[in-house]
Amino acid sequence: MKWDWSAVADFMPDFWKGVLVTLQALVLGALIAFALGLVWALAQRSKFAAVRWPVTAITEFIRNTPLLVQLFFLFYVLPEWHVTLSPLATGVVGLGLHYSTYTAEVYRAGIDGVPVGQWEAATALSLPKTRTWTAVILPQAIRRVVPALGNYVISMLKDSPLIATIGVLEMLGQARQFGSRTFQLTEPYTVIGIAFIVIAYIASLSLRSLERRLVR
Template sequence: MEWDWSAVGDFMPQFWDGLLVTLQALALGSLISFALGLVWALLMRAPSRFVRWPVGVVSEFVRNTPLLVQLFFLFYVLPEWGVTLSALTTGVIGIGLHYSTYTMQVYRAGIEAVPAGQWEAATALNLPRVRTWQVVILPQAIRRVVPALGNYVISMLKDTPMLMVITVLEMLGEARLFAQEHFQFTEPLTVIGVAFIVISYLASLLLRSLERRLVR
């Protein structure tokens, strides 16, 4: 089978639409997962087990069920309970919530890696607990976990094609639609394969640069 450059040209408008949706889902999903993951990590350090236990149960449940099942539940089951969201919003929430249970563990590891002397110094200086977290613990913890968080960004990127099952036309969805309409599969699928590689590589470079800056 010969490569058809005209098919690539015909696909490009749909590709750019799909790329925009993919990047939106990735950016917003990452923000949700990073923010929620930090909240879960802090709640898991709460003195009361009545806080820690529910958070632990929910996070384990989310982490141990497939993202695909969660997307189906959010998109098809919640409307029966009166909660209706757009497909893209559902996908962003699904990805963000799912990966927040992984980033929670990353934050926990970073917090536990902060030397005990830092806590003791903050106590000796009579810093309030909130201030201790803000200026002593979290800056050091987050600096340690940036590489791991970056890996999850790339993982989220590779999971965005799952949004196709809830009618979100991201890159793979657009490629599949084009292929079915024109009976040409090689060109659109190759284009999005290259796009995923390029985006992943650029993201890894950006995260590596951020890591070096934080180290300095």
């Protein structure tokens, strides 16, 4: 088997389209996961059982269900209930919703790790509850959990090829389409494999830089 550089050149236009879609799914999915995960974490700390128990049940159900099944449900079942999303939007929502249940546990651990003295100091200063959370607790909790959140960004990147199963032409989808059209598989799959490594490495460096900045 010979390596064909002309096949690589022919694949490049499709590859860059796939990279753009992959990055869109990753960034938007991560934003949903981080924001919704914080909502889940705070809801699970609610003093109202009517809030706490349903949220716990929902997050446990999502966490223990395969992401692929969730993507199929969002893409094929929701339209039966007159909720229709584009393939990319479905992939973004699926990734974000799935990983929000994991980031919720990360946030919970970070909040629990804030020293009790910080809560007591906020109470002694008569800070409003909202101010206590936004100015005292959450800044310390989030600073502690940035490395763990970064790990989930990498995991989300590695799971992003699953959205190709619902018709999203991200990097894997573009490679499969190119291979079925030209019968050249080695070159496109090798290129996207290298691309995943490069993107993951850049993301890791960025998260480490953010972590160091937050520590300072």
